[in-house]
Amino acid sequence: QVQLVESGGGLVHAGDSLRLSCVASGRTFTKYAMAWFRQPPGKEREFIAGIRWSDGNTYYTDSLKGRFTISRDSAKNTMYLQMNSLKPEDTALYYCAATSTGRPRPDTPFGSWGRGTQVTVSS
Numbered sequence: 001q002v003q004l005v006e007s008g009g010g011l012v013h014a015g016d017s018l019r020l021s022c023v024a025s026g027r028t029f030t031k032y033a034m035a036w037f038r039q040p041p042g043k044e045r046e047f048i049a050g051i052r053w054s055d056g057n058t059y060y061t062d063s064l065k066g067r068f069t070i071s072r073d074s075a076k077n078t079m080y081l082q083m084n085s086l087k088p089e090d091t092a093l094y095y096c097a098a099t100s101t102g103r104p105r106p107d108t109p110f111g112s113w114g115r116g117t118q119v120t121v122s123s
Helices: none
Strands: 002-007 010-013 018-026 033-039 046-052 058-060 068-073 078-083 092-099 117-122
Touching: 002 092, 018 033, 018 092, 018 117, 033 068, 033 078, 046 068, 046 078, 058 068
Parallel strands: 010 117
Antiparallel strands: 002 018, 018 078, 033 046, 033 092, 046 058, 068 078, 092 117
């Protein structure tokens, strides 16, 4: 089973940048793709972006593409989310997830999840 731990969240001002990290451990050979999700207070979980581990192929939610960038460091077994020009509406609990299917899409059945890291953007 893949263990996921997010970090890098915090309190920032509108317009600032932040980089989130997600370290994977355990049965990582079954992790063929990973993704970032977020869940604002009182709202449903939203897909942000996914990345295929083998070649780094990415998939983004159109509304966030350009401001958010997903990447990975295979040697460190770590996935990143670079967030620029942050807005108050970006305030949410950010999760990383993993799947053995190799498909980093919004409708992929991700089986492993981290506990989340809080991002708060003030105006």
